[in-house]
Amino acid sequence: MHSIIQLFVRHGGLLTLVVLQVVCLYLIASYNAAQRQVATASWVKYSGDVMDWKTRLYDYLDLRDENNRLRSENARLQTLLINARMGERPAVDTFSLRREPSDSASQKIVRPEYTFIPARVVSNSIGGRNNWMIINRGSRDGVQPNSGVITADGLAGIVRYVSEDFSMVMSVLHRQTRISAAVKHQAYFGSLLWDGENPQKMVLSDIPYHLKVKPRDTIEISHYSLMFPEGHMAGIVDTAYRVDGSNFLHIDVRLSQNPAGINNVYIVNNKFSAQLDQLQQAVKDE
Amino acid sequence: MNSSNIFPNIYRFIGLVAVQVIILSQVSLAANNYCNILLYPLFILFLPIEIATPLAVFLGFLVGLTVDLFIGTYGVNASAGALSGYSRAIILHQFAPRGGYSSKEPIPTPQYFGWRWFLNVAAIFFAVHIFWYFAMAYFTPVYLVGKILPQTILGWFLTMIVVVLYTRIFHPKV
Numbered sequence: 001m002h003s004i005i006q007l008f009v010r011h012g013g014l015l016t017l018v019v020l021q022v023v024c025l026y027l028i029a030s031y032n033a034a035q036r037q038v039a040t041a042s043w044v045k046y047s048g049d050v051m052d053w054k055t056r057l058y059d060y061l062d063l064r065d066e067n068n069r070l071r072s073e074n075a076r077l078q079t080l081l082i083n084a085r086m087g088e089r090p091a092v093d094t095f096s097l098r099r100e101p102s103d104s105a106s107q108k109i110v111r112p113e114y115t116f117i118p119a120r121v122v123s124n125s126i127g128g129r130n131n132w133m134i135i136n137r138g139s140r141d142g143v144q145p146n147s148g149v150i151t152a153d154g155l156a157g158i159v160r161y162v163s164e165d166f167s168m169v170m171s172v173l174h175r176q177t178r179i180s181a182a183v184k185h186q187a188y189f190g191s192l193l194w195d196g197e198n199p200q201k202m203v204l205s206d207i208p209y210h211l212k213v214k215p216r217d218t219i220e221i222s223h224y225s226l227m228f229p230e231g232h233m234a235g236i237v238d239t240a241y242r243v244d245g246s247n248f249l250h251i252d253v254r255l256s257q258n259p260a261g262i263n264n265v266y267i268v269n270n271k272f273s274a275q276l277d278q279l280q281q282a283v284k285d286e
Numbered sequence: 287m288n289s290s291n292i293f294p295n296i297y298r299f300i301g302l303v304a305v306q307v308i309i310l311s312q313v314s315l316a317a318n319n320y321c322n323i324l325l326y327p328l329f330i331l332f333l334p335i336e337i338a339t340p341l342a343v344f345l346g347f348l349v350g351l352t353v354d355l356f357i358g359t360y361g362v363n364a365s366a367g368a369l370s371g372y373s374r375a376i377i378l379h380q381f382a383p384r385g386g387y388s389s390k391e392p393i394p395t396p397q398y399f400g401w402r403w404f405l406n407v408a409a410i411f412f413a414v415h416i417f418w419y420f421a422m423a424y425f426t427p428v429y430l431v432g433k434i435l436p437q438t439i440l441g442w443f444l445t446m447i448v449v450v451l452y453t454r455i456f457h458p459k460v
Binding site: 055 | 288
């Protein structure tokens with residue numbers, strides 16, 4: 001209270017002036033036709049700017065929530081996209097009595113093959129011989145071991161160990177990583193692996209030497225892969241040459257997703273992995 | 287303000303508002319509102335020098351509002367009056383004689399400080415007031431160069447003539 005009185009003693013004239021000017025501005029803008037028009041026009045003009053500014057501020061403050069929302073949305077859309085590519089096939093019975101157009105949704109059986117769980121990388125390494133990363137989704141979120149982990153641009157790794165809230169992901173930069181991949185539009189497929197040298201490159205092996213592979217050809221996930229969605233971009237060919245005395249090409253692949261810059265990832269759940277495992281087990285037992 | 291100088295100020299208040307409303311506002315109407323002679327701020331200028339600034343600001347607001355109520359420009363003169371109450375304190379502080387003001391000089395008039403001093407103070411005081419008056423009357427910076435500044439200069443010139451006449455005729459001392 002004392003300081004308020006002090007303030008008034010020192011700046012009382014200015015305070016009185018400000019208060020009275022506000023009163024005057026109100027009077028002028030309310031009771032004078034010409035000035036009211038000016039005030040209204042200015043209000044319309046500048047309130048738009050102020051609102052715009054306010055919206056941008058709020059957008060900025062909501063960026064984190066918005067990012068989370070977009071990640072979930074992306075996961076949902078990726079699910080739709082890849083399922084459309086993979087799981088849609090015509091109905092078996094083409095001799096339908098109802099004679100609906102053949103492309104109508106009711107005549108197709110959609111077989112969703114993959115679901116995607118959005119996640120963020122909380123820890124990552126690229127310097128060692130065998131690299132790991134940790135992501136912030138675990139068994140509680142439905143993550144299962146041996147699921148592929150991708151980014152929008154390329155590959156991230158394979159889930160190996162799952163805790164309740166986190167998962168340990170074997171990076172693509174790991175000596176044990178083997179990912180089934182192919183040169184786009186070519187029938188043959190090979191294994192994508194890391195030779196422990198350049199953290200931005202992997203090697204595609206087992207591609208027969210008679211295939212014509214040029215630099216900048218696209219390398220994508222092959223349709224034999226169980227962990228990763230078919231056709232997902234993996235990288236581009238850097239160099240391809242035949243190793244002396246071998247029937248296969250040595251293809252250096254520049255990864256489309258730089259492993260050092262991984263942040264937002266999607267965990268790929270193959271809905272049929274259990275069935276496929278079961279079938280493979282059955283063969284093993286024989 | 288004490289009882290010895292409160293009445294001269296009340297008379298000035300009534301007299302200057304009356305002159306402004308009855309005579310000078312008609313002049314400005316006749317000139318199609320292009321030139322305005324604003325004499326009533328002399329009431330603010332001739333308040334006692336030692337008056338507290340907040341009171342001067344409030345009295346400036348009050349005299350301006352009274353003129354507004356008669357003329358129908360609600361708030362325009364009140365805003366300029368309040369500003370003049372404040373600017374007067376700054377101007378008088380800048381033009382303070384060596385050793386400051388004393389009780390021998392109750393109000394800032396030529397009788398105590400000389401014409402040269404008075405014309406300097408009044409020129410700045412009325413320039414501020416008249417500029418702010420036109421700024422509030424047009425209420426937009428769009429007209430600043432085209433209308434507000436030229437009308438301020440014209441109004442200021444005419445007003446200063448009337449101010450000198452008033453001061454010559456009445457010789458206000460308290």
